[in-house]
Amino acid sequence: MNAYRWSELHTGLAHSFSVQLTPAMMQDFLHLSGDTNPLHLDATFAKAAGFPDVVAYGMLTSALYSRMVGVYLPGRFCLLHGIQVDFSNPAYVGDWLTVKGEIAHLNDAFRRIEIKASIEKGEQVISKAKIRVGLNER
Amino acid sequence: MSDILAELQPIFRDVLDDPALQITRQSSAATVANWDSLAHINLVSAIEQEFHIRFSLSELAELKNVGDMIDLMEQKLAAK
Numbered sequence: 642m643n644a645y646r647w648s649e650l651h652t653g654l655a656h657s658f659s660v661q662l663t664p665a666m667m668q669d670f671l672h673l674s675g676d677t678n679p680l681h682l683d684a685t686f687a688k689a690a691g692f693p694d695v696v697a698y699g700m701l702t703s704a705l706y707s708r709m710v711g712v713y714l715p716g717r718f719c720l721l722h723g724i725q726v727d728f729s730n731p732a733y734v735g736d737w738l739t740v741k742g743e744i745a746h747l748n749d750a751f752r753r754i755e756i757k758a759s760i761e762k763g764e765q766v767i768s769k770a771k772i773r774v775g776l777n778e779r
Numbered sequence: 780m781s782d783i784l785a786e787l788q789p790i791f792r793d794v795l796d797d798p799a800l801q802i803t804r805q806s807s808a809a810t811v812a813n814w815d816s817l818a819h820i821n822l823v824s825a826i827e828q829e830f831h832i833r834f835s836l837s838e839l840a841e842l843k844n845v846g847d848m849i850d851l852m853e854q855k856l857a858a859k
Binding site: 722723745746748749750751753755773 | 817820821823824827828833834835836838839
């Protein structure tokens with residue numbers, strides 16, 4: 642886990658990591674969220690809706706933004722203030738997703754970090770996010 | 780001065796999630812709905828990015844309303 646201090650942060654500082662979506666993640670998120678929508682559970686339903694297979698929960702993939710800020714950027718002293726996510730494409734079980742984050746702005750007065758982040762599958766963007774975090778270093 | 784106020788309108792509307800919001804020089808956290816402490820940080824950060832200026836905590840502590848913010852912004856923009 643990273644543990645960036647304010648003095649070590651700068652605009653453009655970036656981190657990334659990759660994760661493969663597994664059936665176990667889908668099961669865990671189903672139990673966690675209680676979202677029983679068939680688009681995420683029933684392949685027949687998903688195909689009838691025009692998708693090749695059940696669609697991974699958007700909020701499951703977005704949970705990876707939590708890892709980005711809590712573990713990588715800024716890591717240990719992160720305090721999540723807010724996040725805005727826009728979904729561009731569906732993700733599926735078995736996909737390898739790359740999560741990218743880069744500091745877009747540092748507000749010195751309130752020690753607020755603004756991070757532009759994305760989740761990508763190869764060349765395809767799954768989602769983009771603007772993440773606002775504080776640095777709770779003591 | 781009025782130009783800055785006009786440029787601030789969409790920032791305040793976006794951050795405070797109120798498309799009909801009309802801020803004036805007299806507007807403040809006490810008079811505008813949803814202008815809480817977290818929204819204040821979001822406003823300051825959005826203004827910094829839009830206008831490419833920076834505020835210190837002591838400067839921000841002196842501000843009583845939007846008019847004070849505009850005056851401070853004019854000083855910073857003139858010094859660029």
